[in-house]
Amino acid sequence: MSKKISVVGVDPSMSNFGLAVGTLDLETDELEINGLTLVETKAGSNKKTVRVNSDDLRRASEIWRVAKPIIDKANMVFCELPVGSQNSRSQTSYGICIGVLACVDKPLIQVTPNEIKHFVGNKLTTSKEEIIQWATKKHPKAPWLRRKQSGQDVLVNKNEHLADAVAAIHTGMQTDQFRQVRDVLKSLI
DSSP states (O other), X not given: OOOEXXXXXXXXXXXXXXXXXXXXXXXXXXXXXXXXXXXXXOOOSOTTTSOHHHHHHHHXXXXXXXXXXXXXXXXEEEEXXXXXXXXXXXXXXXHHHHHHXXXXXXXXXXXXXXXXXXXXXXXXXXXXXXXXXXXHHHOTTSOOOEEEETTEEEEOTTHHHHHHHHHHHHHHTTSHHHHHHHHHHHXXX
């Protein structure tokens, strides 16, 4: 009898918060991605009447309103932990993303962008396009974002956030932290 759990991969960002939902077999480490959600938020257009920090709160609430029910169904969460930033605006975004991740009340397996790049492409210069190609090839049946172009379905660039969420799961599965949590869950199921 297989022991399967629900997992979620997260690529946190204020503008494009990617979530990948999958089923993971704890015996075989086989992962099936069966849901992809991209939470898109934009800064408010009327900065004269709405304070920027109030707009940031609105955007964080939008992200959490979508992400929470998805994460609540998972047994384990994998995330690409954002790294520091160069200016105050991106530092604000970083802080909000960390705050959203701090609300996750599940085992949270953390990976860095460099760990993902190294796992996917075996180099630290792995591009977003390479990660998208890798993820869509690994999970061709996943509901990737597409559009019609000359009568054909083509992948859209925003898949980069969903591909990062998928890659966060696969990369996280290589960590000692994951193996420890997996072994505990296997003994309980």
